[in-house]
Amino acid sequence: xxxxxxxxxxxxxAKTASQFIAEAALGAGKYIQAFPEYGPxxxxxxxxxxxxxxxxxxxxxxxxxxxxxxxxxxxxLLDSIDVIEGLIEDGVLLVNSAKAPKVIREKLxxxxxxxxxxxxxxxSLETLGIPMPxxxxxxxxxxxxxxxxxxxxxxxxxxxxxxxxxxxxxxxxIDGIKRAYQETEIG
Amino acid sequence: MAKITPLTGDQAVAEAMRQIDPDVVAxxxxxxxxxxxxxxxxxxxxxxxxxxxxxxxxxxxAMSACVGSAAAGARTMTATSANGLALMWEIVYIAxxxxxxxxxxxxxxxxSGPINIHxxxxxxxxxxxxxxxxxxxxxxxxxxxDTILAIRxxxxxxxxxxxxxxxxxxxxxxxxxxxELLEDKLVKDFIREYKPCMPTLLDTDKPVTYGxxxxxxxxxxxxxxxxxxxxxxxxxxxxxxxxxxRTFGKSCNIIEEYKMxxxxxxxxVMSSTAGTAKVVVDELxxxxxxxxxxRPRLFRPFPAQKIIDAISGLKAVAVLDRAxxxxxxxxxLFNDIRAVMYNSEKKPLMLNYIFxxxxxxxxxxxxxxxxxxxxxxxxxxxxxxxxxxxGVRE
Numbered sequence: 001x002x003x004x005x006x007x008x009x010x011x012x013x014a015k016t017a018s019q020f021i022a023e024a025a026l027g028a029g030k031y032i033q034a035f036p037e038y039g040p041x042x043x044x045x046x047x048x049x050x051x052x053x054x055x056x057x058x059x060x061x062x063x064x065x066x067x068x069x070x071x072x073x074x075x076x077l078l079d080s081i082d083v084i085e086g087l088i089e090d091g092v093l094l095v096n097s098a099k100a101p102k103v104i105r106e107k108l109x110x111x112x113x114x115x116x117x118x119x120x121x122x123x124s125l126e127t128l129g130i131p132m133p134x135x136x137x138x139x140x141x142x143x144x145x146x147x148x149x150x151x152x153x154x155x156x157x158x159x160x161x162x163x164x165x166x167x168x169x170x171x172x173x174i175d176g177i178k179r180a181y182q183e184t185e186i187g
Numbered sequence: 188m189a190k191i192t193p194l195t196g197d198q199a200v201a202e203a204m205r206q207i208d209p210d211v212v213a214x215x216x217x218x219x220x221x222x223x224x225x226x227x228x229x230x231x232x233x234x235x236x237x238x239x240x241x242x243x244x245x246x247x248x249a250m251s252a253c254v255g256s257a258a259a260g261a262r263t264m265t266a267t268s269a270n271g272l273a274l275m276w277e278i279v280y281i282a283x284x285x286x287x288x289x290x291x292x293x294x295x296x297x298x299s300g301p302i303n304i305h306x307x308x309x310x311x312x313x314x315x316x317x318x319x320x321x322x323x324x325x326x327x328x329x330x331x332x333d334t335i336l337a338i339r340x341x342x343x344x345x346x347x348x349x350x351x352x353x354x355x356x357x358x359x360x361x362x363x364x365x366x367e368l369l370e371d372k373l374v375k376d377f378i379r380e381y382k383p384c385m386p387t388l389l390d391t392d393k394p395v396t397y398g399x400x401x402x403x404x405x406x407x408x409x410x411x412x413x414x415x416x417x418x419x420x421x422x423x424x425x426x427x428x429x430x431x432x433r434t435f436g437k438s439c440n441i442i443e444e445y446k447m448x449x450x451x452x453x454x455x456v457m458s459s460t461a462g463t464a465k466v467v468v469d470e471l472x473x474x475x476x477x478x479x480x481x482r483p484r485l486f487r488p489f490p491a492q493k494i495i496d497a498i499s500g501l502k503a504v505a506v507l508d509r510a511x512x513x514x515x516x517x518x519x520l521f522n523d524i525r526a527v528m529y530n531s532e533k534k535p536l537m538l539n540y541i542f543x544x545x546x547x548x549x550x551x552x553x554x555x556x557x558x559x560x561x562x563x564x565x566x567x568x569x570x571x572x573x574x575x576x577x578g579v580r581e
Binding site: 019022023026031032033034035036038058059060061062063065 | 305357361362
C-alpha cells in the first residue's frame with residue numbers, strides 16, 4: 001500500500017489533487033482512499049489530505065501517520081509545519097519550490113529518503129495562466145513514484161476536465177503535468 | 188454490470204437515493220445537513236429522479252413533513268446529522284409510533300456542546316430508544332447497500348418501522364473510496380414498487396386517522412405492538428439480507444465476525460473503526476495471537492443471540508463505544524452487551540472503552556493496546572476497571 005500525505009493551504013487544490021490521483025488509480029484497478037483532514041475551513045489555512053492506493057481492499061480508516069510520500073503544494077508551509085513528520089525511511093518529500101532538493105534537505109535537516117522539487121507554480125502560470133500548482137504536482141509525483149502510469153493520469157485529466165473546462169484548458173493542464181514530470185529535480 | 192465509482196460515503200448514499208427515487212424527500216438544506224442532500228437535490232434539479240423535494244425551514248419540520256408524506260402513502264426519505272437529528276427529536280418518536288416506513292441516512296457526528304462537527308455516535312445513540320431500526324455502516328459501500336436494504340426492511344408489513352442508516356461523519360462520509368454501484372434496474376426490482384400495506388390518508392374509500400389522542404386506554408397496547416414489530420424485525424432483517432446477498436452476490440449480515448475462529452479475545456466495535464481494527468487483527472494473527480473482531484451492523488433491534496453465540500466462548504472481550512452515556516456504567520453498546528451476557532452460562536471478562544468523541548482519531552496502535560490489555564486481564568483472570576478511555580488527556 002502506498003500512503004501519501006498532502007500539505008497545502010485552503011483553496012490551493014490539495015484535496016482535489018489527493019482525490020484525483022486516487023481516482024486515476026481506481027481506474028487502473030487499484031483500491032483507493034482519499035480524504036482531507038477537516039478543521040476550521042478557510043482560504044489560506046494550512047490543510048492536510050491523505051491518499052491510499054493498494055492492490056488489496058483498504059479497511060483502515062485512520063489518518064496516515066507514516067507516509068511514503070509527502071507532497072507540499074505551498075512551500076511557505078515548510079516554515080510553520082513539520083511536513084516530514086512520520087515520513088518513512090525510504091520515503092519521498094516532494095515540494096513545490098524553485099529551490100534545489102539539497103537546499104530543502106538542509107533547511108529541514110532531513111537525512112533519509114529522497115527529496116524532489118519542482119516549480120509547479122511557475123509551470124502553472126506559464127501553461128494555465130493562473131497559479132494552480134496542484135495539477136503539475138501530480139506530474140511531479142509520478143516522476144518520484146509511478147503510482148499510476150502517465151497515460152492513465154492523462155486520460156483521467158481528459159475525463160474530468162474536457163466537459164468542464166474545454167479542450168484548450170484541458171491541454172494546458174496536461175502540458176503542465178508533463179512539464180512538471182520533466183522538470184522535477186531529485187536529490 | 189455493476190461498476191466501481193469513486194465516491195464519498197455521502198455521495199454513495201445519494202446514489203442509492205437516486206436509484207430508489209422516493210416519492211418525497213423533505214430535508215433541511217443547510218448546516219448541519221450533509222453532502223447527501225446536496226447531491227440528491229442536484230439529481231432532482233437535473234430531472235434524474237421524479238421525487239418531490241421539500242426544502243424545509245428546520246429539521247423538526249423535515250421530519251414533520253416526512254410524517255405527513257409517509258402517512259399519505261408516499262415512499263419517503265430524508266437525511267440528517269448531529270444537531271439536525273437532535274432538533275428532529277420529538278417527531279422522530281412520532282414517526283416510529285405511527286409505524287411510518289421512513290428511511291433516513293444519518294451521518295454520525297458529535298452533538299454540541301462544546302460545538303463540534305466531527306464524528307462520534309452521540310447523535311444516533313441518543314435516538315436509540317426512539318423505536319427506529321438502526322444500521323451502522325463500516326464504509327461508503329455498506330452505507331449505500333444499507334440504504335437500499337432499509338427500504339425493503341422498513342416497508343415490510345410485519346415490521347413497518349422507520350430506519351436510520353448511520354455512517355461515520357467525515358471518516359467515511361467525506362472519504363473517497365471505490366463504491367460498487369448496482370444496476371439501477373436491479374435496485375428498482377429489489378426494492379419493488381411501493382404499495383403501502385396500511386390504509387393511507389389519501390385513501391378516501393377507507394378513511395383513517397393517523398396520530399390521534401391515545402390515552403390510558405390504548406397507548407400501552409400501541410407501544411406493545413411497536414416492541415412486537417422490533418421482534419419481527421429481528422427475525423426478518425436476516426431474510427431480507429439473504430435475498431440481497433443472493434441477488435447481488437454480497438455477504439451482508441446483521442453482525443460481522445472477523446477472524447473469530449479459535450479466537451481467545453475479541454473486540455466489539457461498530458462502523459469505520461471496525462475496518463481499522465481488522466488491520467490490527469491481521470497483524471496480531473500473523474504473530475500467532477488468537478484475536479478476533481465482532482462488528483454489529485444492526486444495533487436496533489439488538490442482535491442479542493448472535494452476540495451471545497459469538498462471544499460466550501471467549502476469555503475476554505473489549506467493547507468500544509463512540510458515545511458516552513454518562514451513566515458511570517459505560518457506553519450504550521457495552522451496556523447492551525453486558526446485559527445480554529448476564530444469563531449466559533459462559534461469560535468472558537469484559538472491558539469498555541470510550542473512544543473517538545468529537546472526532547478524536549483512533550489509530551491501529553490504540554487498538555493493538557486494547558488487545559494487549561485483554562491478554563493481560565486473561566492472565567490475571569480479573570477485569571479491573573471496566574470503563575476505560577482511548578486517547579484522552581486526563
